[in-house]
Amino acid sequence: MAAGARGGEDAGRSGGDVEEYIERNQRKELLRFLTCGSVDDGKSSLIGRLLFEANMIFDDQFEALKDDSVKVGTLGGAVDFALLVDGLAAEREQGITIDVAYRFFKTEKRKFIVADTPGHEQYTRNMVTGASTADLAVILIDARKGVLTQTRRHSYLATLLGIRHIVVAVNKMDLVDYSADIFDKIEREYREFAKTIKLEALTCIPVSAVVGDNVTLRSASTPWYSGPSLLEHLESVAVPDPAEGAPFRMPVQWVNRPNPEFRGFAGLIASGAVRRGDALRVLPSGRTSTVARIFTGEGEARESVAGQSVTLTLADEIDVSRGDVLAAADSPPAVANQFEATVIWMHDDPLLQGRAYLLKIGAATVIATVSPIKYRVNVNTMEHIAAKKLDLNDIGVVVIELSTAIPFEPYQDSRVMGGFILIDRLTYNTVGAGLLHFALRRSQNVHWQALDVNKRSRAVLSHQKPCILWFTGFSGAGKSTIANLVEKQLHADGRHTYLLDGDNVRHGLNKDLGFADQDRVENIRRVAEVARLMVDAGLIVMVSFISPFRSERRMARTLVEAGEFIEVFVDTPLSQAEARDAKGLYKKARRGELKNFTGIDSPYEAPEDPEIRLDTTVLTPEAAASRIIAYMREAGIIGANSAWDI
Amino acid sequence: MSQLDYLQRLEAESIHIFREVIAECEKPVMLYSVGKDSSVMLHLALKAFAPAKPPFPLLQIASGWDFREMLAFRDAISKKHAWELLVHTNEEGARAGVKPWTHGAAYSDIMLTQALRQALDKYGFDAAFGGGRRDEEKSRAKERVFSFRSAQHRWDPKNQRPELWSLYNARKNRGESIRVFPLSNWTELDVWQYIHLQQIPIVPLYFAKPRPVVRRDGRLIMVDDDRLPLGKDDRVQTLSVRFRTLGCYPLTGATMSTAADVPAVIREMLSTKNSEREGRGVDKDGSASMERKKQEGYF
Numbered sequence: 001m002a003a004g005a006r007g008g009e010d011a012g013r014s015g016g017d018v019e020e021y022i023e024r025n026q027r028k029e030l031l032r033f034l035t036c037g038s039v040d041d042g043k044s045s046l047i048g049r050l051l052f053e054a055n056m057i058f059d060d061q062f063e064a065l066k067d068d069s070v071k072v073g074t075l076g077g078a079v080d081f082a083l084l085v086d087g088l089a090a091e092r093e094q095g096i097t098i099d100v101a102y103r104f105f106k107t108e109k110r111k112f113i114v115a116d117t118p119g120h121e122q123y124t125r126n127m128v129t130g131a132s133t134a135d136l137a138v139i140l141i142d143a144r145k146g147v148l149t150q151t152r153r154h155s156y157l158a159t160l161l162g163i164r165h166i167v168v169a170v171n172k173m174d175l176v177d178y179s180a181d182i183f184d185k186i187e188r189e190y191r192e193f194a195k196t197i198k199l200e201a202l203t204c205i206p207v208s209a210v211v212g213d214n215v216t217l218r219s220a221s222t223p224w225y226s227g228p229s230l231l232e233h234l235e236s237v238a239v240p241d242p243a244e245g246a247p248f249r250m251p252v253q254w255v256n257r258p259n260p261e262f263r264g265f266a267g268l269i270a271s272g273a274v275r276r277g278d279a280l281r282v283l284p285s286g287r288t289s290t291v292a293r294i295f296t297g298e299g300e301a302r303e304s305v306a307g308q309s310v311t312l313t314l315a316d317e318i319d320v321s322r323g324d325v326l327a328a329a330d331s332p333p334a335v336a337n338q339f340e341a342t343v344i345w346m347h348d349d350p351l352l353q354g355r356a357y358l359l360k361i362g363a364a365t366v367i368a369t370v371s372p373i374k375y376r377v378n379v380n381t382m383e384h385i386a387a388k389k390l391d392l393n394d395i396g397v398v399v400i401e402l403s404t405a406i407p408f409e410p411y412q413d414s415r416v417m418g419g420f421i422l423i424d425r426l427t428y429n430t431v432g433a434g435l436l437h438f439a440l441r442r443s444q445n446v447h448w449q450a451l452d453v454n455k456r457s458r459a460v461l462s463h464q465k466p467c468i469l470w471f472t473g474f475s476g477a478g479k480s481t482i483a484n485l486v487e488k489q490l491h492a493d494g495r496h497t498y499l500l501d502g503d504n505v506r507h508g509l510n511k512d513l514g515f516a517d518q519d520r521v522e523n524i525r526r527v528a529e530v531a532r533l534m535v536d537a538g539l540i541v542m543v544s545f546i547s548p549f550r551s552e553r554r555m556a557r558t559l560v561e562a563g564e565f566i567e568v569f570v571d572t573p574l575s576q577a578e579a580r581d582a583k584g585l586y587k588k589a590r591r592g593e594l595k596n597f598t599g600i601d602s603p604y605e606a607p608e609d610p611e612i613r614l615d616t617t618v619l620t621p622e623a624a625a626s627r628i629i630a631y632m633r634e635a636g637i638i639g640a641n642s643a644w645d646i
Numbered sequence: 647m648s649q650l651d652y653l654q655r656l657e658a659e660s661i662h663i664f665r666e667v668i669a670e671c672e673k674p675v676m677l678y679s680v681g682k683d684s685s686v687m688l689h690l691a692l693k694a695f696a697p698a699k700p701p702f703p704l705l706q707i708a709s710g711w712d713f714r715e716m717l718a719f720r721d722a723i724s725k726k727h728a729w730e731l732l733v734h735t736n737e738e739g740a741r742a743g744v745k746p747w748t749h750g751a752a753y754s755d756i757m758l759t760q761a762l763r764q765a766l767d768k769y770g771f772d773a774a775f776g777g778g779r780r781d782e783e784k785s786r787a788k789e790r791v792f793s794f795r796s797a798q799h800r801w802d803p804k805n806q807r808p809e810l811w812s813l814y815n816a817r818k819n820r821g822e823s824i825r826v827f828p829l830s831n832w833t834e835l836d837v838w839q840y841i842h843l844q845q846i847p848i849v850p851l852y853f854a855k856p857r858p859v860v861r862r863d864g865r866l867i868m869v870d871d872d873r874l875p876l877g878k879d880d881r882v883q884t885l886s887v888r889f890r891t892l893g894c895y896p897l898t899g900a901t902m903s904t905a906a907d908v909p910a911v912i913r914e915m916l917s918t919k920n921s922e923r924e925g926r927g928v929d930k931d932g933s934a935s936m937e938r939k940k941q942e943g944y945f
Contacts, residue, residue: 018909021916022839030652058918099806101787102780104833111652113831125808132810244649253665258698266694268662268812297661297693307650309661309694322669346808360813363669419811428817430807 028111031234034130034163036154037140038119042171046140046209047103047116048081050231053216054105057084075210100130109235119150124157124379124393125346128433131161132419135239138167138230143176143206147189149380156197156379160342160395160435162415165201165239166194169230173222174208180224196382203237205230242413243306247331248272248280249409249417251362252324256311264295264311265320267363270416272328273305274312279329282320283407288329289314323364325407325417333417336439337405342377343370343422344395347431351390351422352518354525356555357431359402361420367403367558368422369525374398388518390432399440411435426551458538462496465637466535468560469628471544472553472607473570474599475585476577478616478624479544482570485625487542495638498534500527502545515596521552528556535560540637548604563635568628569610574599576617653840657690660828662812663791664694664775667826668701670816671773674826675732677762678704680716681892682848683777683829685723686837689846690828691775692727703730705765705774709757710740711894713870719849734765746896747875754897763799766823773816773824781833791830797821835915842908852911854888854903865899 037043051057057065061084069080103114115130117123131137137158141151158166168190176182187204194202205214206222207230213219216231228236249270256264274280278291294301295311304310312326320326327333345351351370359368376387376396390396411418422432459466469486471479480501490497506513510526513519524547534541547553557565577599578586589597596602607613612631614624632638650658667674676691678684691700706720724731736744739756746753766774780787790809795801797820807815818824829837841848859866860880867874869882874896876882887900888911905914 018913022842022909022912026653026839026843027651030655099788099803102831103787104781104831129808129810133812241649253662254669256695256698262697264697266665268658295696297657297690297696305649307655307658309658309665311696358817360815363666415811419813421808421810421813421815423815423817428815428819430809430815433808433810 025106028106028109030111030113031136031237031239032113032115032134033136033138033234034115034117034127034134034158035138035140036117036119036127036130036158037142037171038148038150041119041140041142042082042209043119043140044082044084044116045080046138046169046171046207046215046230047114048084049209049212049215050114051084051103051105052081053212053231054107081209100126107231107235112234119154121150121153121379122393124153124395125344125433127154127157128161128344128346131158131163132415132433134158134161134163136165136167136234136237137163138169141168141170141186141190143170143172143179143182143186146182146186147193151190152193152382153379155194155199156382159197159199162412162435164199165237166199166203167230167233168202168204170204170206171209173206173213174211178206178213178219178221180222183222183225201237203227203233205233241306243271243416246271246306246414248274248278248326248328249333249414250274250310250312250326251364251416252320252322252326253363254322255320262313263317264313265326266309266311267326268309269304269306270362271306271414273303274310275303280312280314280326281329281332282318283325283327283332284335284405285319285324286332286335287318289316289318291315323362325362327407333407333409334439335405335407337402338440339400339402339408340374340437340440341398341400341420341434342395342437343390343398343400343432343434345390345392345432347424347429348392349424349431350392350517351394351396351432352521353388354518354522355551356425356558358423358425359400359420359434360423361406361408361418361436362416364406365423366406369401370398371401372399388516398434400434408436408439410437424551425554455536455538462538464495464538464540465564466538467540467564467566467632467637468531468535468556469540469542469566469568470531470547470553470556471542471568471570472547472610473572474574474577474604475546475597476580476582477570477572478621479546479570481621482568482614482624482628483542483544485621486628489625489629490540490638493638495540496538497540497542499542499544500531500534505545515602517549517596517602520548520596520602524549524552524556528552528559531556532559535564546598546604548598548602550605550607553607566612566631566635567607567610568612568614569607570614570616570624571606572616574604653836653843656832656836657693657840659812659831660687660690661694663814663826663828664691664700666814666816667773667775667824668695670814671824673769673771674702674773674775675705675766675769675771676700676702676775677777678706678720678731679777679892680706680712680720680849681777682837682841682852683779685846685848686832686840687775687777687828688723688727689844699727700729702775703732705732705734705769705771707758707761707765708733708735709761709894710735711746711757711873711896713849713851713868713892713895713898715851716849716892723847732765732769734761734768736761736764746894754894757894766799771823772818773826775826775828777829778825778827779829779832779834779837789827789830791827792816793825793827794818795823795825799823801825835912838908838912838915842912849892851889851892853906854886854910855906856884857887857900858882858884859887859900866902867898868895868900870895 035043068083101116105112117127117130139154170183170186183206206225207214213221214229216229218229250267252265252267254266256266276291281288292313292315294304353371353373356367356369359366373387374397375384376394409417418436420434421430424431471483473479483499487497487499510523513523531541531543588594589600598604736757744756778786790806792814858869860882886904888903889900905911
């Protein structure tokens with residue numbers, strides 16, 4: 001077959017009416033599907049074959065493919081369709097697919113977007129990415145090998161991400177003499193397994209991607225198979241969109257205010273439909289109004305539906321901002337700030353219990369903390385395993401707590417209202433993805449106890465401005481020595497203080513914690529919370545902890561008001577701290593008797609922009625303490641005018 | 647699946663992308679190349695922010711070898727929508743006499759890639775919309791919608807952020823910038839159909855008409871002005887030609903055609919046997935060359 005006209009249709013060649021062609025083509029449905037399978041299962045070959053047979057390959061591309069097949073192909077010079085889709089140069093050298101690639105083709109009936117994703121366990125995150133937008137998954141099985149661990153993993157991940165339709169393509173049938181027995185055996189085994197993951201719709205098709213059997217046309221080599229070819233199935237399978245029948249939901253992306261008279265709320269409708277005059281509820285605030293006007297890019301509309309990007313105006317002037325959700329007033333989503341969720345970890349640095357991340361869901365971004373991790377799922381056996389952290393490609397079920405309550409729906413009901421990403425607060429990398437299952441605590445049940453005596457009134461009484469002096473630095477840097485001197489001075493001046501010392505706290509409050517990364521994170525979280533309560537009580541709190549990670553120090557900073565957190569970097573080089581070694585800890589760590597010792601086999605992340613930096617190679621402890629007192633005077637924390645201005 | 651047809655879905659997705667950038671970035675700009683993809687992008691931006699105007703300027707990188715018709719069209723569009731237009735040229739390169747036929751592959755690096763970096767640095771833009779599509783080229787098929795560039799404007803294909811659902815992470819570190827591709831999931835044919843259905847104006851070079859051309863390395867190069875050096879064997883012919891993609895005129899091959907309006911172009915496309923990049927001089931050298939260029943900051 002030569003690479004011929006584009007589109008697999010005859011409109012152009014036969015001089016058919018273009019207007020009619022466009023009209024017909026435009027009304028096609030779009031099916032997004034995902035292909036998964038390991039390197040050797042022939043996944044790229046299958047997609048290459050589909051593109052080729054759907055006439056999506058141009059002559060110049062076909063010529064380049066023939067050249068490439070000779071140079072780097074794996075079929076001894078014969079046309080290697082896999083090369084059409086293995087994009088990045090590095091991948092072609094290694095002969096594997098390592099990222100998600102998107103392909104496009106269409107037939108007489110439908111238009112397709114294919115997410116081509118890698119199969120190895122170390123690329124779980126890539127597969128999850130591809131599955132997040134897919135309506136259907138094609139899972140390849142090598143007929144010679146049958147159902148493998150990775151087949152189960154792919155199926156589990158696809159259903160986890162909400163894909164309800166799975167096609168199992170049993171490939172390389174040409175290499176098993178098109179044996180019906182082998183196909184039947186694989187199909188039986190897979191159907192048995194499918195029950196355990198609650199797979200709803202399953203179709204098994206025997207194919208050969210290299211030869212082309214049952215890919216677009218039914219093959220004469222499999223007379224015992226009476227079902228559709230792969231393409232026939234993709235063209236005809238009904239994949240209803242659950243968003244259509246659901247109540248109206250629209251996350252507000254952007255508030256459009258071209259002039260004082262116009263205030264429009266722009267977003268993509270996640271589910272349901274909206275009409276002029278409909279009653280809407282704004283979440284999380286709960287305020288209600290009615291739809292005044294609906295703008296599409298083409299002027300005003302009476303009605304808009306799920307999938308459209310629109311701008312709405314409301315009849316009343318109520319507060320709505322980015323991240324809020326507009327919903328049908330009579331069936332609004334629940335609002336909560338604590339959930340059970342599944343998290344798929346996507347970064348080399350592990351997810352740690354207690355560490356704060358940014359969570360983006362819909363158009364809202366909030367601070368999220370995972371605590372605790374309930375268990376990790378072994379993706380090969382579906383076993384639940386106890387875990388304190390999640391490593392790259394791990395999947396875990398966790399409790400996630402947010403700084404602010406959000407409107408949500410379970411992921412299985414709505415990908416938009418229940419799917420989220422986690423962003424590292426320092427590097428801003430996307431480090432994880434997650435699916436909300438259910439709320440553990442509805443926010444409407446939780447109220448802050450309003451107290452009459454507050455931080456301000458306590459501060460006035462004690463003539464000081466409460467704050468946290470957060471001392472960070474290596475073990476032996478002199479943190480506690482300096483903090484102690486500062487406290488003595490403050491006490492002598494009649495200030496109310498408290499010193500939280502790392503060693504002392506570990507004897508009591510934190511005696512259940514060790515020194516692994518996740519324990520260090522939890523250690524700091526507890527201390528930061530205690531320090532916050534003490535600030536609320538009106539105290540000047542000194543925290544003397546190694547606190548090696550920027551991200552926890554930043555978390556502690558966010559717990560109190562601006563200006564109440566003073567980071568003091570006790571900057572002593574490791575060599576000097578080790579030379580002093582007052583407690584003999586460095587020697588022990590060097591001998592390997594102490595694990596996870598900061599500076600030896602555990603990292604220290606120096607502050608980038610501390611309020612106070614003390615270079616102990618030039619300052620005595622007394623001079624360092626005076627420096628801090630001077631800072632506190634300048635900042636108005638202590639001194640004649642130290643009390644809050646009333 | 648939705649009751650919307652697929653072009654409506656693509657349109658809604660692109661508009662969503664535009665709005666995310668405006669909501670999360672400080673200083674976006676739209677790279678306006680004056681080509682058909684840019685025209686569609688511009689149309690979508692107008693829709694995304696209506697009834698307000700798109701809150702960012704247009705930026706065109708003028709190499710000095712642009713088709714005259716493109717520059718006239720560019721100015722007319724900017725005027726029609728009263729849309730701020732920034733034009734940047736690598737003046738250093740121009741002064742050094744860098745020309746398409748004197749510097750080979752370095753020409754597009756100096757006059758396009760470097761010029762683009764200069765412009766982004768000069769104005770401090772932190773996000774730039776581009777008309778790239780994933781169906782154009784193999785390495786583009788793996789590029790994210792929100793594609794990060796280091797402070798040196800480099801793309802690291804092995805270190806891309808995962809992009810799930812329609813949740814785009816626009817947070818970036820100091821010095822980093824984002825290229826955003828709202829048309830990522832459109833194909834060439836989608837673009838043409840959309841132009842037809844929405845009656846989007848495009849530069850007339852896409853339509854066939856008699857134009858003066860010479861044959862160079864098997865391609866038809868239009869003699870757009872008298873700067874194109876002509877040897878004694880060069881024969882300027884007037885042929886009915888049009889362009890499938892547009893770049894610098896001395897590097898852009900025309901195709902023989904009689905398609906003089908959008909339906910005729912679509913009819914021609916449905917029976918064409920070559921991809922649109924075939925006419926471009928810039929990515930001929932080796933099939934991995936586009937990926938390399940992109941790592942270096944080519945859009």
